[in-house]
Amino acid sequence: MELKKKNIILVGNPNCGKSSIFNLLTGLKQKISNLPGTTIEQKKGTFKGPLNTYEITDLPGIYSINRKETEEGVVRNKLLELNKNDANIIVFVVDESNLRRNLLLVHQVVQLGHKCCLLLNFSDVAKRRNNQIDKEKLSRELGIPVLRVNAKKGEGFENFESIILKSQECKWAVQENLSIEKKYLQIEELITKVRKKSIQDSLSKKSLTKLLDTATTHKIWGFVILFFVLLVVFQIVFTVAAYPADWIESGFGMLSSWVQNSFHNNALNSLISNGLIPGLAGVMVFIPQIALLFLLIGILEDSGYLTRVSYISDFPMRKLGLTGKSVIPLLGGFACAIPGIMSTRTIANRYERLLTMFILPLMACSARLPVYVLIIGLCIPNITYFGFIGSQSLVMTALYMSGIVMASMVAFIARRFIKNRNKSDFILELPTYQIPQLKNLWNTVYFKCKSFVLEAGKIILIVSLILWFLASYGPQAKMTYAQNQAKKEATFLKLNAMKTKSLIDKYKLENSYAGHLGKFIEPAIAPLGFDWKTGIGIISSFAAREVFVGTMGTIFNLEDKEDNESLRLKMSQSTNEVTASGKYGFAYGISLLLFYAFAMQCASTVSVMYKESKSLKLTMLQLFGYSAIAYLAALIAYQVLA
Amino acid sequence: MTYLCSVSTAAKLKKGELVKINAVSPSPYREKLLEMGCTPGTLVYKVHEAPFGCPITFDIDGYQLALRKAEAETILVI
Numbered sequence: 001m002e003l004k005k006k007n008i009i010l011v012g013n014p015n016c017g018k019s020s021i022f023n024l025l026t027g028l029k030q031k032i033s034n035l036p037g038t039t040i041e042q043k044k045g046t047f048k049g050p051l052n053t054y055e056i057t058d059l060p061g062i063y064s065i066n067r068k069e070t071e072e073g074v075v076r077n078k079l080l081e082l083n084k085n086d087a088n089i090i091v092f093v094v095d096e097s098n099l100r101r102n103l104l105l106v107h108q109v110v111q112l113g114h115k116c117c118l119l120l121n122f123s124d125v126a127k128r129r130n131n132q133i134d135k136e137k138l139s140r141e142l143g144i145p146v147l148r149v150n151a152k153k154g155e156g157f158e159n160f161e162s163i164i165l166k167s168q169e170c171k172w173a174v175q176e177n178l179s180i181e182k183k184y185l186q187i188e189e190l191i192t193k194v195r196k197k198s199i200q201d202s203l204s205k206k207s208l209t210k211l212l213d214t215a216t217t218h219k220i221w222g223f224v225i226l227f228f229v230l231l232v233v234f235q236i237v238f239t240v241a242a243y244p245a246d247w248i249e250s251g252f253g254m255l256s257s258w259v260q261n262s263f264h265n266n267a268l269n270s271l272i273s274n275g276l277i278p279g280l281a282g283v284m285v286f287i288p289q290i291a292l293l294f295l296l297i298g299i300l301e302d303s304g305y306l307t308r309v310s311y312i313s314d315f316p317m318r319k320l321g322l323t324g325k326s327v328i329p330l331l332g333g334f335a336c337a338i339p340g341i342m343s344t345r346t347i348a349n350r351y352e353r354l355l356t357m358f359i360l361p362l363m364a365c366s367a368r369l370p371v372y373v374l375i376i377g378l379c380i381p382n383i384t385y386f387g388f389i390g391s392q393s394l395v396m397t398a399l400y401m402s403g404i405v406m407a408s409m410v411a412f413i414a415r416r417f418i419k420n421r422n423k424s425d426f427i428l429e430l431p432t433y434q435i436p437q438l439k440n441l442w443n444t445v446y447f448k449c450k451s452f453v454l455e456a457g458k459i460i461l462i463v464s465l466i467l468w469f470l471a472s473y474g475p476q477a478k479m480t481y482a483q484n485q486a487k488k489e490a491t492f493l494k495l496n497a498m499k500t501k502s503l504i505d506k507y508k509l510e511n512s513y514a515g516h517l518g519k520f521i522e523p524a525i526a527p528l529g530f531d532w533k534t535g536i537g538i539i540s541s542f543a544a545r546e547v548f549v550g551t552m553g554t555i556f557n558l559e560d561k562e563d564n565e566s567l568r569l570k571m572s573q574s575t576n577e578v579t580a581s582g583k584y585g586f587a588y589g590i591s592l593l594l595f596y597a598f599a600m601q602c603a604s605t606v607s608v609m610y611k612e613s614k615s616l617k618l619t620m621l622q623l624f625g626y627s628a629i630a631y632l633a634a635l636i637a638y639q640v641l642a
Numbered sequence: 643m644t645y646l647c648s649v650s651t652a653a654k655l656k657k658g659e660l661v662k663i664n665a666v667s668p669s670p671y672r673e674k675l676l677e678m679g680c681t682p683g684t685l686v687y688k689v690h691e692a693p694f695g696c697p698i699t700f701d702i703d704g705y706q707l708a709l710r711k712a713e714a715e716t717i718l719v720i
Contacts, residue, residue, distance in 0.1 A: 064677040098705045101679040129704065180676040209706070210689060219693040311708050315694040324697070423670040425713060426697050427678055430706040 006054045008047065008164060011075070011109055012093035013102050015431040016062035017121040020151040021093055021163040022058040025160070032447055039073045040345060042125055049161030063101070065108050070348050079112050089167045090116040091143070095496050096133065096148075097125035101189045104180070110170035111177065117145040117167045124150065125432070137194040143171035152437065157583040209304075209432045216305065222312045229305070233296045234334075234400075237289055237366075244288040252281030271468060278550055279464025286546065287449055289366050293335040294448045295441060300435035301328070307428065314426050320408055321415035323347060324426055326356040330407075333363030337605045338455075339448065341612050354613055358414070358622055359407040362598065364400045365513020367546040371596050372399055374549055395593070402597050406629070455604065463543040467514065467551055471536075474512035528595065528631070529588045529638040541601045548596075587641035591634040599630035652700060653714035655688040661719040662686070669716045679703055680717055 022030075026045025031398040033042060038443040043058040065076040082088045090109065094102040098622050110116060120137075126132045139146040145163035149156035178186070215221050216538050260273040300306045314324025325347045333340035347353040364372075376392050383391040473479070486507035509515055517539060518532030525535050537551045600606065600623045612618040655661065663684045666672050679702050680686070689699040689706055696711045709717075 062672075066673065066677070098703075100703055101705065104677060104679075131704070180673065183682055184676075184681045213690060214697075217690055217692055217699075222693055311697060311699070312692045314710070315692060317698050425671050425674065426708065426710045427671065427713060428697075428708045429678070430699055430708050432706075469670075491677050 005087075006052065006164070007082075007088045008054050008056045009079070009088065009090050010056065011079075011090055011105065012061055012094060013063055013095065013098075015429065016093045016095045016102060017060065017151040018058060018061055018093040020054060020437055021121070023151070023443050024151060024154050024157065024454060026056055028446070030441070030443070030447070032451070040071055041342075042078070045075065047160075048162070051165075054164070061549060062105065064105060070346060079109060081115070082112050084115075088114060089164055090114045091164070092116060092118045094118055094120055094310045095122045095125075095127055096120045097122045097131070099126075099131075099133065099191055100184070100187055103190070104183060106170075107172055107178075107187060110173045110439075113173055115167040115169055115431060117147070118142070119162045120146060121150045121151050123148050124152075132196050133194040134196055135192070138190075140194060141171070141190055143599060144168050144554070154559045198275060207432075209430075212433055213308065213430070216308045221291075222308075226309055226312070229300070230331075233293075233300075234383045236296060237375045238291050241288040241292045245285050247290070248284050249281060252277055256281075267472075270472065271465075274472075275465050275468030276461075279461045282567070284363060284453075285370075286366060287453070289369065289444050290452055291449050293366060295445050297335065298441045299436050302434065302440060304431045304433045307430055310428065310609065311430065315449055320411040321352070321355055322411060323349065323352045323356075323421060323424060323632065325428070325611075326352065329356055330360060330363055333360045333365060333615065336365050336367070336452070337361045337363065337602065338608050341605070341608050344612070349420070349422050349424040351422060351426055354615070354618060355411055355414055357609060357613055359410050361404045361600055361602070361609075361626065362407040363408070364403045364597065365545075365602075367602070368399075368546060370546050370549045370595055371541075372396060374552070375592050375596075377591050378584055379586055379592075381586070399593055399597050402594070406598060432480055453545065463540055463547050464550060467536075467540055468549075470514035471509055471512050472515070474508070474515065478511045479508060482511040527638065527642060528634040534592065538595070538601075541596075541599075543603050545601050547597060589640050590641055593639035594637050595630045595634040597630070598626055598633055600624075600626040650719055651715045652686060652688070652709070652717035652719055653698065653711050655700075655719070656688075657688050657690065660685060660687040664718045664720045667716045667718060669713075671713050673718060675709075675713065675717065678705075678707055679705075686717075686719065 024045040030045040047054045049176045060071045062072045077488035135146045145166045255532045257275040329340045329343045486504040518535040521535045522532045537548045540551045691698045697708045699715045
């Protein structure tokens with residue numbers, strides 16, 4: 001019988017360097033999956049030692065396994081389900097500079113009776129603080145193999161496999177269930193035994209972290225620094241990402257026209273060049289932006305700065321019924337609401353967690369950006385005030401602010417109606433500042449982008465294909481009639497072949513299924529200043545907001561769907577052609593922008609919201625509530641401005 | 643370094659003041675505070691406080707832990 005592959009399970013506190021060790025051992029061969037029945041992630045990968053190949057699982061970092069409702073309980077269940085045999089080995093990752101607290105988790109987990117071994121990380125820090133320990137002694141006392149590693153430098157892993165093979169059950173395992181205080185007494189006793197020097201110098205008063213903290217947590221400078229950090233992050237995301245996004249757009253545009261011109265002009269060609277390729281482009285074009293945003297947020301998070309942001313904003317956030325821990329998910333919401341909603345798991349209090357999730361889709365996610373760019377470019381005249389403030393960037397900033405203001409209002413109102421029954425807490429470790437590791441950042445960005453392409457990409461692609469069908473086909477009789485009508489008109493106006501074709505397409509679109517759908521909802525959206533074409537765009541946006549740009553492209557019958565510049569031109573031309581009153585003018589623009597700022601138009605977010613909140617009521621309230629707010633805001637804006 | 647003699651709470655500490663935890667009074671946070679290492683006998687000092695005076699950061703046995711005022715008030719120190 002073939003031997004089953006051995007499983008290695010990494011267990012440790014947050015900030016102990018567990019993820020770095022996992023990345024070092026597995027490289028890029030990782031799979032991220034959800035723990036059964038939850039949305040809590042576990043990472044799996046393979047480690048090839050000189051003798052065997054192992055499967056490694058990285059569980060979320062936790063301090064204890066005592067609480068049921070949070071990640072801790074999920075990790076506990078996962079550990080309880082494991083078979084207690086040689087095939088499963090628990091590897092503890094322990095921060096040597098903070099041995100006492102780190103060993104508490106070890107003490108709790110060994111009670112479950114698995115074979116285990118221990119990795120000592122951050123020994124350099126411990127050495128600097130003069131509280132290094134004797135690892136041989138520790139190994140003897142615990143009865144398990146101990147290896148000293150340096151995850152930052154990737155050193156000390158030569159003997160990793162040998163300690164895995166020597167794994168034992170810990171001596172602590174045989175004891176009956178002790179209270180936390182008793183466990184700590186035992187741990188302290190152990191530490192005194194194994195510590196090399198008797199003098200404890202852990203209370204060093206000066207460190208780089210404390211120095212940086214005097215600035216980042218300062219009464220005034222703390223918020224000033226936060227403001228500038230965010231400004232720089234968004235500036236980089238908007239400006240730098242535009243270049244590769246342009247290359248991707250034009251690349252796909254060329255591919256699409258190449259396909260259209262070099263093969264037989266039939267339905268398949270149209271499906272590929274007008275449906276599939278623009279659909280793919282719609283997915284790919286977001287990658288630079290998402291990658292950059294995740295990279296920058298990753299740098300802020302890994303360096304330890306984001307924890308300080310939580311820390312200084314806890315007090316103001318509490319006024320809104322939230323917590324400082326809401327800040328990181330909300331910031332993530334500027335990239336994409338989905339990972340944002342998933343990262344609310346760190347909030348233990350259910351009310352605060354649900355409220356954070358509830359307001360999160362109001363943060364202007366990156367999918368709104370292409371819509372904003374298109375509409376602002378089309379409808380907002382570019383005026384410069386005081387020589388440097390442009391009206392267009394002013395509107396963009398206002399849109400981001402309006403999302404934040406609306407979120408605060410919703411949170412404030414929710415607090416009036418629903419009481420937070422559970423005690424909320426803010427017991428948070430402020431980790432030492434660190435220089436983020438490239439490998440970890442790369443892994444984060446790579447996997448986030450990959451899951452975006454696979455998850456969001458699927459939806460965008462399917463919607464593009466459906467849209468292509470709806471816009472290309474219609475009731476047979478009406479389509480033929482429209483085609484003949486267009487031909488007649490073209491002959492009458494003596495149009496050339498190109499213009500005739502585009503006129504035919506326009507008539508066909510108006511009579512296609514999509515056209516009928518748009519016309520059907522036109523009465524409902526007419527008060528907002530939207531016509532049936534915008535209506536189709538909005539309907540398709542309920543799958544994902546960014547689809548709007550692609551849809552408008554199809555509707556304005558372009559070869560290159562995602563090319564904003566020419567679409568903008570087309571839309572503004574149609575303004576002059578169709579009505580003299582400025583169909584896609586300022587009022588239309590503001591109305592549409594406000595609609596996109598507030599409306600809950602993302603199928604993936606709705607499904608993730610339901611999965612995470614497990615409340616259909618809340619999910620529906622979010623979907624219909626925000627859509628109603630969006631409708632009202634757009635209605636008021638249009639009626640006032642028009 | 644000298645310890646304060648009177649019984650006080652961690653919330654009342656001044657910046658840089660070093661004390662020893664005496665007990666953690668019963669509250670919904672108690673278990674979590676103990677788990678995070680706030681056990682009787684542990685040395686603790688206040689590192690800094692956030693704007694508006696809450697939360698407060700303490701150095702607990704070599705690492706930094708942020709607590710709200712209400713939480714810090716349950717930690718009795720001597």
